[in-house]
Amino acid sequence: MLSYSFHNKKGSALYEQLYSFIRNDIISGILPPKTRLPSKRSFAANLGISTITVENAYAQLLSEGYIFSIPKKGYYVSDIILADNSKEAVMKRAGGPEGAAGLSRTGPGYPGADAGSAPEGGSVFADFTSNQTRPENFPFSVWARIVRKVLTFHDKDLMTRSPGGGIYGLRRAIAGHLRQFRGINVAPEQIIVGAGTEYLYGLLIQLLGFDKSYAIENPGYEKIAMIYDSYQVKKHYIDMDHHGIRIDQLRDSGADVLHISPSHHFPTGIITPVSRRYKLLKWAGESDSRYIIEDDYDSEFRLLGKPIPAMQSIDHQQKVIYINTFSKTLSSTMRISYMVLPMELLKRFQAEMGFYSCTVPNFEQYSLMLFIDEGHFEKHINRTRKYYHKQRDHLLSAIKKSPLASEVTITEEDAGLHFLMKLNTDIPDDMVIRKAESLGIRLNCLSNYYVNAPEDAGHIFIINYSFIEPERIEEAVDRIYRCLT
Amino acid sequence: MLSYSFHNKKGSALYEQLYSFIRNDIISGILPPKTRLPSKRSFAANLGISTITVENAYAQLLSEGYIFSIPKKGYYVSDIILADNSKEAVMKRAGGPEGAAGLSRTGPGYPGADAGSAPEGGSVFADFTSNQTRPENFPFSVWARIVRKVLTFHDKDLMTRSPGGGIYGLRRAIAGHLRQFRGINVAPEQIIVGAGTEYLYGLLIQLLGFDKSYAIENPGYEKIAMIYDSYQVKKHYIDMDHHGIRIDQLRDSGADVLHISPSHHFPTGIITPVSRRYKLLKWAGESDSRYIIEDDYDSEFRLLGKPIPAMQSIDHQQKVIYINTFSKTLSSTMRISYMVLPMELLKRFQAEMGFYSCTVPNFEQYSLMLFIDEGHFEKHINRTRKYYHKQRDHLLSAIKKSPLASEVTITEEDAGLHFLMKLNTDIPDDMVIRKAESLGIRLNCLSNYYVNAPEDAGHIFIINYSFIEPERIEEAVDRIYRCLT
Numbered sequence: 030m031l032s033y034s035f036h037n038k039k040g041s042a043l044y045e046q047l048y049s050f051i052r053n054d055i056i057s058g059i060l061p062p063k064t065r066l067p068s069k070r071s072f073a074a075n076l077g078i079s080t081i082t083v084e085n086a087y088a089q090l091l092s093e094g095y096i097f098s099i100p101k102k103g104y105y106v107s108d109i110i111l112a113d114n115s116k117e118a119v120m121k122r123a124g125g126p127e128g129a130a131g132l133s134r135t136g137p138g139y140p141g142a143d144a145g146s147a148p149e150g151g152s153v154f155a156d157f158t159s160n161q162t163r164p165e166n167f168p169f170s171v172w173a174r175i176v177r178k179v180l181t182f183h184d185k186d187l188m189t190r191s192p193g194g195g196i197y198g199l200r201r202a203i204a205g206h207l208r209q210f211r212g213i214n215v216a217p218e219q220i221i222v223g224a225g226t227e228y229l230y231g232l233l234i235q236l237l238g239f240d241k242s243y244a245i246e247n248p249g250y251e252k253i254a255m256i257y258d259s260y261q262v263k264k265h266y267i268d269m270d271h272h273g274i275r276i277d278q279l280r281d282s283g284a285d286v287l288h289i290s291p292s293h294h295f296p297t298g299i300i301t302p303v304s305r306r307y308k309l310l311k312w313a314g315e316s317d318s319r320y321i322i323e324d325d326y327d328s329e330f331r332l333l334g335k336p337i338p339a340m341q342s343i344d345h346q347q348k349v350i351y352i353n354t355f356s357k358t359l360s361s362t363m364r365i366s367y368m369v370l371p372m373e374l375l376k377r378f379q380a381e382m383g384f385y386s387c388t389v390p391n392f393e394q395y396s397l398m399l400f401i402d403e404g405h406f407e408k409h410i411n412r413t414r415k416y417y418h419k420q421r422d423h424l425l426s427a428i429k430k431s432p433l434a435s436e437v438t439i440t441e442e443d444a445g446l447h448f449l450m451k452l453n454t455d456i457p458d459d460m461v462i463r464k465a466e467s468l469g470i471r472l473n474c475l476s477n478y479y480v481n482a483p484e485d486a487g488h489i490f491i492i493n494y495s496f497i498e499p500e501r502i503e504e505a506v507d508r509i510y511r512c513l514t
Numbered sequence: 515m516l517s518y519s520f521h522n523k524k525g526s527a528l529y530e531q532l533y534s535f536i537r538n539d540i541i542s543g544i545l546p547p548k549t550r551l552p553s554k555r556s557f558a559a560n561l562g563i564s565t566i567t568v569e570n571a572y573a574q575l576l577s578e579g580y581i582f583s584i585p586k587k588g589y590y591v592s593d594i595i596l597a598d599n600s601k602e603a604v605m606k607r608a609g610g611p612e613g614a615a616g617l618s619r620t621g622p623g624y625p626g627a628d629a630g631s632a633p634e635g636g637s638v639f640a641d642f643t644s645n646q647t648r649p650e651n652f653p654f655s656v657w658a659r660i661v662r663k664v665l666t667f668h669d670k671d672l673m674t675r676s677p678g679g680g681i682y683g684l685r686r687a688i689a690g691h692l693r694q695f696r697g698i699n700v701a702p703e704q705i706i707v708g709a710g711t712e713y714l715y716g717l718l719i720q721l722l723g724f725d726k727s728y729a730i731e732n733p734g735y736e737k738i739a740m741i742y743d744s745y746q747v748k749k750h751y752i753d754m755d756h757h758g759i760r761i762d763q764l765r766d767s768g769a770d771v772l773h774i775s776p777s778h779h780f781p782t783g784i785i786t787p788v789s790r791r792y793k794l795l796k797w798a799g800e801s802d803s804r805y806i807i808e809d810d811y812d813s814e815f816r817l818l819g820k821p822i823p824a825m826q827s828i829d830h831q832q833k834v835i836y837i838n839t840f841s842k843t844l845s846s847t848m849r850i851s852y853m854v855l856p857m858e859l860l861k862r863f864q865a866e867m868g869f870y871s872c873t874v875p876n877f878e879q880y881s882l883m884l885f886i887d888e889g890h891f892e893k894h895i896n897r898t899r900k901y902y903h904k905q906r907d908h909l910l911s912a913i914k915k916s917p918l919a920s921e922v923t924i925t926e927e928d929a930g931l932h933f934l935m936k937l938n939t940d941i942p943d944d945m946v947i948r949k950a951e952s953l954g955i956r957l958n959c960l961s962n963y964y965v966n967a968p969e970d971a972g973h974i975f976i977i978n979y980s981f982i983e984p985e986r987i988e989e990a991v992d993r994i995y996r997c998l999t
Binding site: 094095107108161164167169173176177180184185187188189190191224225227228231235239252255259260261272300301302303304305306360361362363364365381382384385386387388389390391392393 | 579580582592593646649652654658661662665669670672673674675676709710712713716720724737740744745746757785786787788789790791845846847848849850866867869870871872873874875876877878
């Protein structure tokens with residue numbers, strides 16, 4: 030009869046040891062297929078252990094398929110076919126999960142950290158490419174108070190599955206915000222909450238169709254093109270003039286869906302005037318398959334005048350899908366965005382995609398709901414708008430006072446969080462960027478956002494000022510000046 | 515000259531009133547295209563308001579495109595083309611955002627609540643179709659303590675953008691858990707954290723290819739088929755025998771990617787034995803385009819013996835993509851799942867899809883990291899496993915004691931959270947389900963999970979016992995019995 034010696038006859042690990050011994054012998058061939066294993070009782074007596082231990086080991090081997098049983102006859106070794114060179118590997122680890130340590134894959138072969146995880150270099154003094162908001166502007170103590178409130182008053186709600194579009198209370202709060210701040214009048218049901226706009230773009234491709242073609246802005250936010258590519262749908266780059274997307278090119282492209290940010294285009298800052306908006310709506314109305322995705326990513330930060338009314342609010346043909354995010358107004362680490370579906374599309378979404386679970390945790394949903402309902406969101410937007418207004422003025426005044434002033438032209442500075450700075454230089458853009466990098470300044474240029482950049486897009490830099498530490502502004506401006514000399 | 519009378523000459527709303535008046539007149543045609551507007555100064559004097567107010571109103575009209583300016587000449591009305599029947603609608607709301615209330619879309623037309631948001635009927639006594647966990651099993655006080663700790667010690671981390679795959683600390687914690695509980699030995703970098711498995715399936719389709727075809731289990735979890743359909747990729751239903759997916763059908767299908775839950779199939783409970791696993795790995799190894807998605811959704815709840823080793827742990831060809839979720843072990847409302855990518859796929863993921871932001875908020879990521887690191891997760895799993903073991907035994911013993919005992923056969927009861935109950939009856943499944951519903955019992959049958967259910971799949975019901983309130987078990991069993999009479 031089989032015999033094994035145990036390391037330690039105490040504790041629950043005993044059956045695991047026995048299981049490993051037998052498993053080893055099966056894999057190595059010591060116990061060939063169809064071998065009959067000893068009966069539980071006699072095996073237990075022989076090894077000096079309890080029948081229960083043998084029973085547990087057999088049960089485990091049975092459930093993993095190493096052995097099979099024939100009723101009233103006993104247990105037999107299975108015929109296991111190992112995949113190419115698996116046999117050797119399995120033998121190595123046959124000591125059980127612990128033995129697997131020897132097969133660790135954390136060798137030099139792995140590709141290191143994520144593309145997105147590169148730590149900020151210690152040498153970066155000012156990053157004008159980052160559109161993140163300053164962590165210290167997040168209303169942390171208010172948020173912490175809200176979080177505690179959610180834990181206390183919504184403990185049961187936290188464990189109750191959210192509807193696919195998000196909890197009703199949050200959608201009601203967002204609808205209220207849209208009514209008050211954007212003149213958008215929609216039912217809470219039309220609002221679909223999701224884990225970031227990137228996720229919502231993907232949902233929209235599924236909803237509108239993989240067979241549709243998508244028109245995007247040139248220049249534009251590069252991630253949008255990447256997402257359409259990742260979904261392998263046809264996309265068209267449409268050039269922009271000073272009023273936004275060019276209608277003639279849009280028509281020529283044959284695109285079905287237009288994805289634009291008419292209220293503050295990134296990176297040019299262009300605001301599409303109302304006449305162009307109506308022309309775009311007219312284009313959309315000409316075919317059932319046409320839709321406009323209105324990406325309203327930073328409308329809350331318009332620094333002068335009232336916010337530009339959303340296209341959604343002048344669309345009476347159910348053609349505009351409005352998208353916005355809390356990444357800019359609160360924090361990009363919160364991953365809450367939403368879209369507003371026209372009624373017809375909403376019905377289709379519920380019928381075809383209503384099975385999707387909401388991707389935002391209940392915790393964030395209830396916290397944000399209370400944050401909006403209690404008026405903190407409105408206060409926060411007003412406070413941060415003032416902060417960015419001041420930050421912009423600080424930066425503009427620092428430029429004015431520096432020798433850089435006579436070398437630059439600033440445009441599109443009235444909408445929020447970034448403006449364009451044209452440098453009076455012949456130095457190629459990439460050289461300016463490298464020179465700046467060597468001085469600890471991160472810059473990006475407009476031409477990088479184009480497919481086939483036109484001549485006049487040269488020497489224009491995008492100045493995101495939201496992430497710059499105020500006390501570094503003067504020095505940062507001075508360093509930019511040094512790039513020209 | 516134009517003249518308007520203001521409701522109230524005080525406050526910042528003055529320029530908004532002026533803006534609305536002019537905008538109204540432009541849209542209604544009172545001010546036709548190319549009309550020259552009065553100069554700011556004379557207009558202000560005429561209306562008895564400040565020049566700044568007129569300036570602000572003009573600036574707003576300008577930025578929205580209702581007027582345009584010719585330098586040193588003045589401001590002119592734009593030529594606005596309204597889309598079909600927009601003109602009338604715009605006129606209605608031309609009083610400004612407040613006026614828009616009349617256009618509210620919250621009429622009877624909207625399609626009501628989400629598919630997923632239907633409130634649980636007050637008449638449901640016991641729901642055997644829900645695989646949710648009981649809210650009271652969530653370790654709420656520990657979690658609340660962790661949340662407070664995150665607020666205190668990780669306040670800055672909360673505002674720092676997460677790498678695309680998730681924060682390193684959480685991925686390290688998950689890698690440790692996998693090593694300890696599943697014999698899976700991977701680098702934290704191989705782990706990609708995302709907002710639910712549904713989201714991760716979508717990422718995998720983008721990574722593996724829209725041109726690939728996907729094999730799924732028949733019967734199987736219906737959402738998986740729905741997601742492949744929503745992405746419009748080719749899918750094949752593969753029948754199962756008692757050892758899992760049928761290799762012959764898999765080969766015949768020509769599928770590239772196999773999506774299975776080998777350690778505890780839903781709904782049959784089948785555990786794929788190791789011999790079949792090696793055959794599946796062999797199949798995968800035969801072509802570069804082949805992969806296996808191993809969906810390990812409830813392996814933590816195996817009630818007898820050790821957990822079944824994951825296919826990932828015996829795969830030495832980089833062919834298995836392991837997916838798991840915290841929906842079962844913690845709460846489905848937390849939306850945290852993860853996948854483990856083989857090295858080669860990871861490199862491709864980083865190159866082609868590294869631009870995607872992580873969909874899980876930092877807050878949940880840090881909370882879960884601490885929860886695992888401090889040992890609470892392990893304790894929680896052990897505690898809930900015991901709870902479900904007891905719950906299952908309670909239910910089985912209630913069945914045994916009831917007259918139902920002689921009418922049922924129970925199978926697949928050793929893995930977690932559900933088992934199969936075959937009823938000795940000729941009543942069609944849908945009639946049993948309707949009868950049960952009328953008695954406040956929600957049931958679902960195995961045949962509903964099949965495409966073309968075989969004859970012998972009839973009269974088998976899936977008993978999810980995780981969500982049943984213990985004190986209702988006896989009564990629920992009695993009501994099931996009454997469905998047969």
